[in-house]
Amino acid sequence: MKKTFCITLALLFTLALSACDKTPDVSGTPIVSVSDLENHKEQNHSSFTFDATLFSGKLQSCAYAGNGGLLVLADRLYLYDTAAASVLAVTEAPPMYDFEVQPTNDGYILTGLGDDGAMAYIYDSSLSLKREIAINELLREDFVASETGGVAATTDGKKLAIAALGGLYLYDLESENLTTLLDVSQNAETDGIGVSMLNGAAFAGDNNHILFYGRGESIPATNGEDSFCIYGSINMDGGNLKLTKLSDYDIEEMQSSADRLFFPQVFTQNNGKLLWLNRATGITDTLSFSDGDEGRDGVYSSAQGNYVATAVLNNNLTVRIYDVASGELLATEVIENADSTYFYRIPRIYLLDEAKTAVVVLGGSISEIDTLVSTLSF
DSSP: OOEEEEEOOOOOOOOOOOSSSBOOOOOSOOOOOHHHHHHHHHSOTTOOOOOGGGSOSOOOEEEEEETTEEEEESSEEEEEETTTTEEEEEEEOOSBSSOEEEEETTEEEEEEEETTEEEEEEEETTOOEEEEEEHHHHHSSOOOOOSSSSEEEOTTSSEEEEEETTEEEEEETTTTEEEEEEEGGGTOEETTEEEEEEEEEEEOTTSSEEEEEEEEEESSOOTTOOOEEEEEEEETTSOSOEEEEOSSOOBOOOEEOSSEEEEOBOGGGOOSEEEEEETTTOOEEEEEOSSTTTTTTOEEEOSSSSEEEEEEESSSEEEEEEETTTOOEEEEEEEOOSOGGGGSSOOEEEEETTTTEEEEEESTTOTTSOEEEEEEEO
């Protein structure tokens, strides 16, 4: 059943944060209690409610926060419990365009691009900001260009993997030591494939090696051959480099879920298929959509990686939801609105595995209109 909410437009308020790797002075106390957080971890997450009226200002985007929770970015940053329909904590919004979240043992690590380039924000479980890291200042002679996926954190919150244009790096948050695992300028290669660019990284399920994607070239070079898309893995000590060349498949981005990595295609070359990789085994597979053009307007993976949604934009939005393991089409929903502006840009879609519910956000990046939020079950 679809529920639609309109959120009042407000000016976006952001907190100016600067300097590399420092502990900031955070104003405001998160509204959270220990009992609320413990109840959130222990309760049944199969129930779901999204109450958009709890967030002040313009809702822009969300991210999975584990245990049925969402981090919601509006005029502030909210930790929202979808089962209890309540806000557990709220703090100042980081100045980021889009972000990803890695829940850790004692909090959350937010990564993404902002006004100061690639950033990592480290929060405790009550959204008290403990540390911020300007990634490009760490690298000095390299930089992260990817909007999402360029920086990833281990599940224990102790290390960051950084995929920059010129290399792959490992940053130890405890020792503050930066290690170069791959250097593109030093002919990073194996099995006749050389790495020419890196676009995204993620840790494998055991946190013992790093998975990545980018572009490569044949070694030795082949006359007339363009660079091609690659994915690969490497140990935390820089050893055991493995590279795979992709033929007729060009990766647009890498989406991380708990169990799988998803590689949506560049929209101009989309053929209605989605490559995914098992984070524990490294085995790849392909999900086929019901239409050959499907996926051009957005592909979205669930928190655990069991489900995938696609968006098809015309004068409305058609959302289709698939079971990844079986390939079955589970649900199709058409969302309409008299204001066609909502369909000028791709939406944001968030899938909660246990609740089997999707949150669809339209207009979050368009300042001239209120954000439209719909929920649907599958």
